Amino acid sequence: MKSKLYDKIATIYFYVVATLLIVFLISLISYILYQGRTRLNIDFLTSPPKFMEVGGGIGPQLFNSIELLIITLIISVPIGLGAGIYMAEYAKPGLLTEIIRLSVETLSSMPSIVVGLFGLLVFVTMTGWGYSLIAGALTLTVLNLPVMTRVSEDSINSVPNSLREASYALGATKWQTIVKVVVPAAMPGIITGIILTAGRIFGEAAALLYTAGMSSPALNFSNFNPASPTSPLNLFRPAETLAVYIWKVNSEGLAPDARQIADGASAVLLLMVLIFNLLARWLGSSLYKRMTGER
Amino acid sequence: MTIDRKYEMARKRQDMAGKVIVFTSAILLIILVISLFYFVASKGLSTFVKDRISLKEFLLSTVWSPDRDIPAVGALPFILGSIFVSVFAIMISGPLGVSSAIFMVEISKKLGQKILQPAIEIFVGIPSVVYGWLGLSVLVPFIGKHFGGLGFSLLAGILVLTIMTLPTITSVSADAIRSLPIEIREASYALGATRWQTIRHVIIPAAKSGILTAIVLGLARAFGEALAVQMVIGNRPVIPKSFLEPMSTITSIITMDMGNTVMGSVWNDALWSLALLLLLISFTFIIIIRLVGRRGMYK
Amino acid sequence: MKKIEVKDLDLFYGDVQALKNVNLSVEANSVLALIGPSGCGKSTFIRTLNRMNDLIEGVKINGTVLLDGQDVYKEVDVIELRKRVGMVFQKPNPFPMTVYDNVAYGPRIHGIKDKKKLNEMVEKSLKAAALWDEVKDRLHKSALSLSGGQQQRLCIARTLAVEPEVILMDEPTSALDPISTMKIEELIEELKNKYTIIVVTHNMQQAGRVSDYTAFFLNGEVIECGPTDQVFYNPKDKRTEDYITGRFG
Numbered sequence: 001m002k003s004k005l006y007d008k009i010a011t012i013y014f015y016v017v018a019t020l021l022i023v024f025l026i027s028l029i030s031y032i033l034y035q036g037r038t039r040l041n042i043d044f045l046t047s048p049p050k051f052m053e054v055g056g057g058i059g060p061q062l063f064n065s066i067e068l069l070i071i072t073l074i075i076s077v078p079i080g081l082g083a084g085i086y087m088a089e090y091a092k093p094g095l096l097t098e099i100i101r102l103s104v105e106t107l108s109s110m111p112s113i114v115v116g117l118f119g120l121l122v123f124v125t126m127t128g129w130g131y132s133l134i135a136g137a138l139t140l141t142v143l144n145l146p147v148m149t150r151v152s153e154d155s156i157n158s159v160p161n162s163l164r165e166a167s168y169a170l171g172a173t174k175w176q177t178i179v180k181v182v183v184p185a186a187m188p189g190i191i192t193g194i195i196l197t198a199g200r201i202f203g204e205a206a207a208l209l210y211t212a213g214m215s216s217p218a219l220n221f222s223n224f225n226p227a228s229p230t231s232p233l234n235l236f237r238p239a240e241t242l243a244v245y246i247w248k249v250n251s252e253g254l255a256p257d258a259r260q261i262a263d264g265a266s267a268v269l270l271l272m273v274l275i276f277n278l279l280a281r282w283l284g285s286s287l288y289k290r291m292t293g294e295r
Numbered sequence: 296m297t298i299d300r301k302y303e304m305a306r307k308r309q310d311m312a313g314k315v316i317v318f319t320s321a322i323l324l325i326i327l328v329i330s331l332f333y334f335v336a337s338k339g340l341s342t343f344v345k346d347r348i349s350l351k352e353f354l355l356s357t358v359w360s361p362d363r364d365i366p367a368v369g370a371l372p373f374i375l376g377s378i379f380v381s382v383f384a385i386m387i388s389g390p391l392g393v394s395s396a397i398f399m400v401e402i403s404k405k406l407g408q409k410i411l412q413p414a415i416e417i418f419v420g421i422p423s424v425v426y427g428w429l430g431l432s433v434l435v436p437f438i439g440k441h442f443g444g445l446g447f448s449l450l451a452g453i454l455v456l457t458i459m460t461l462p463t464i465t466s467v468s469a470d471a472i473r474s475l476p477i478e479i480r481e482a483s484y485a486l487g488a489t490r491w492q493t494i495r496h497v498i499i500p501a502a503k504s505g506i507l508t509a510i511v512l513g514l515a516r517a518f519g520e521a522l523a524v525q526m527v528i529g530n531r532p533v534i535p536k537s538f539l540e541p542m543s544t545i546t547s548i549i550t551m552d553m554g555n556t557v558m559g560s561v562w563n564d565a566l567w568s569l570a571l572l573l574l575l576i577s578f579t580f581i582i583i584i585r586l587v588g589r590r591g592m593y594k
Numbered sequence: 595m596k597k598i599e600v601k602d603l604d605l606f607y608g609d610v611q612a613l614k615n616v617n618l619s620v621e622a623n624s625v626l627a628l629i630g631p632s633g634c635g636k637s638t639f640i641r642t643l644n645r646m647n648d649l650i651e652g653v654k655i656n657g658t659v660l661l662d663g664q665d666v667y668k669e670v671d672v673i674e675l676r677k678r679v680g681m682v683f684q685k686p687n688p689f690p691m692t693v694y695d696n697v698a699y700g701p702r703i704h705g706i707k708d709k710k711k712l713n714e715m716v717e718k719s720l721k722a723a724a725l726w727d728e729v730k731d732r733l734h735k736s737a738l739s740l741s742g743g744q745q746q747r748l749c750i751a752r753t754l755a756v757e758p759e760v761i762l763m764d765e766p767t768s769a770l771d772p773i774s775t776m777k778i779e780e781l782i783e784e785l786k787n788k789y790t791i792i793v794v795t796h797n798m799q800q801a802g803r804v805s806d807y808t809a810f811f812l813n814g815e816v817i818e819c820g821p822t823d824q825v826f827y828n829p830k831d832k833r834t835e836d837y838i839t840g841r842f843g
Contacts, residue, residue: 003703004673007489014398018411021395021461025414031433032425082320090314091321100321103328105581109512110574111519113546114335117553117570121334125558142327149324173306175313196420203422206521210553246424247522250431259432266425273420281413478687482749485644486700486756487677496703501690
């Protein structure tokens with residue numbers, strides 16, 4: 001029977017493709033971690049980079065990445081959640097809803113370099129802030145908003161209607177129902193989504209080249225004056241991130257150990273992303289379990 | 296229960312305020328898109344309005360020498376570069392991505408869920424500079440050594456983008472295949488079809504519009520990717536004549552030159568025009584996806 | 595002549611036993627109706643006859659199912675089996691293709707390429723399913739545009755086009771309106787001249803109207819099986835009588 005033979009061949013083909021993909025991913029990750037292994041130490045993670053000499057670290061870049069991530073999330077999560085609530089609970093089918101949906105889709109497929117240029121024009125030049133942490137955070141917010149909106153909308157949509165009806169039947173207003181019943185029920189999905197988008201923000205570079213800038217002034221961690229250029233709390237200082245640094249080291253790196261620095265920084269970046277991924281998985285399932293009373 | 300009038304009023308106001316807040320958040324998205332178009336267009340059009348360069352020259356000329364006394368800003372090499380690198384990448388990642396999606400949903404659900412799905416999510420999560428750095432430190436020397444040339448080449452760009460678009464295509468087409476009703480699979484098996492016959496004659500045709508969406512999304516991602524491509528293609532403003540020659544794309548030239556040019560110069564304006572072109576192309580992709588999606592049968 | 599014989603059949607979903615020691619036989623060119631309350635194992639049972647349960651993970655089957663004396667789990671290839679034992683599902687499930695392609699699907703996957711032959715088979719099957727007159731002008735329109743009743747008859751035509759010997763029907767009219775139901779019942783009456791039919795139904799009147807034999811399932815067991823008249827008017831088991839007279843379930 002010919003059709004059975006074809007079926008066998010096809011099955012083998014699909015297994016081969018899937019296996020190759022997995023093997024490729026595993027070797028990719030192990031290669032990056034192996035290459036960067038010598039740099040995965042406290043010294044490299046905390047010390048500042050050196051100019052024209054061996055042994056620089058990625059301390060300020062790593063710190064900037066984390067700070068930028070936190071600020072971006074502080075701005076984009078409430079707005080994205082709000083927009084998601086609107087789309088899931090209030091939006092009626094019609095022109096306006098269609099336009100919002102089209103906007104979300106357009107924004108989420110926008111090349112990040114274009115968003116970066118928009119940030120350069122609006123948050124860097126027009127505001128007069130120059131290359132700064134805040135300009136970078138606002139630019140990343142533009143990138144993150146559509147993702148956040150979609151994640152919230154999807155999570156809220158998956159909350160069963162019976163919960164809403166139960167709340168209404170007790171005399172709750174729509175807003176009370178949303179705040180006290182719907183959003184808490186959607187929380188596991190929303191939190192998983194936030195952590196996954198955090199990974200993406202953490203690794204973003206193209207949108208930051210011309211917004212948060214490609215330089216990082218030395219930071220003094222005992223300086224708590226937000227107006228001082230060396231204070232970590234200053235939102236208006238240039239803030240090169242880890243991802244941007246990897247790019248810069250490669251294109252204009254002057255340190256003799258540029259290659260090792262890039263290897264180390266890549267390994268750190270990859271590890272962070274893996275941690276975000278695992279955290280999202282673990283947190284998502286444990287929140288879900290707690291809510292359904294399995295634990 | 297007695298009704299507290301004051302509390303009822305407060306509750307009503309709160310209800311209204313909540314609605315206004317979430318509505319404003321949603322409207323902000325529209326405002327963002329409009330201002331994005333407005334600002335990029337206002338800069339991007341000055342090449343044609345202020346600098347008097349014809350649209351035809353910009354789109355069809357291959358001469359890019361914006362730093363001369365009489366600047367020439369023919370962007371054709373970049374446009375073609377972007378098209379080559381992303382279309383060839385999709386030609387590889389498309390079939391592979393759809394195959395792995397089929398594996399995940401139709402061949403082995405268990406392995407798919409336990410291994411392939413998490414793997415795909417990790418693939419998506421790896422930052423593009425890391426892909427670029429790997430391309431630069433592994434792929435480029437490899438190509439240089441075994442195929443000749445410097446290694447910085449169209450081929451390197453294609454391979455990097457293949458890896459980067461694969462997870463997008465896999466996960467979107469897997470979703471499309473997963474959403475097909477179980478009944479049509481049962482119907483096919485009940486008629487004595489093999490699994491491969493069911494996949495080929497029922498599953499793939501039924502998931503056609505979803506798979507097409509996946510391909511277009513992959514293409515859009517490839518077209519818009521900047522740093523990973525820029526790091527491996529060699530950045531020479533010419534149309535490559537073979538897979539092994541260096542080249543440029545729209546995104547790579549913007550990445551390279553934006554920092555070196557003065558705002559308001561012809562050179563700078565031309566880069567903004569390229570950004571505008573990129574914006575319009577990505578918007579076109581979205582429209583295509585919407586049109587394709589509307590033809591889906593099970594939605 | 596016995597077309598199908600089932601001996602000592604047990605079926606487990608993981609640890610749950612869904613069928614217990616089922617023994618049944620089906621005469622060729624007759625209609626057997628399976629009745630019983632929902633969840634009693636009727637649908638699970640007919641899915642063992644063409645091995646559709648193979649698609650579900652964690653299903654374990656003991657016992658034998660014989661088709662013309664051959665063990666379908668040991669001696670018959672599963673593809674071959676499904677070609678010989680066709681199935682019509684509870685919910686109409688046409689493929690998202692044209693009417694024509696739906697019916698031609700079976701013959702095509704079994705290797706028929708000749709255009710003329712295919713045309714003939716499609717027409718013959720649609721006629722046999724009493725659908726030809728309604729769709730002959732829209733053969734190349736999407737099958738999803740047909741009404742529910744038409745879709746179900748299309749699914750029957752699709753099954754007939756493979757030229758099976760046995761047709762399994764899993765509550766084929768439960769999703770349909772009374773007129774479509776009537777049409778399908780008439781169809782079953784006609785089809786039994788050529789095919790052996792097993793139909794699951796929760797509708798007692800339907801079982802009475804269309805079947806020659808009736809088997810009553812309860813909690814995964816066959817309580818009683820015999821000529822329909824006897825099972826309906828002179829049941830041997832108290833539980834059968836209670837069910838038929840509507841005193842339980």
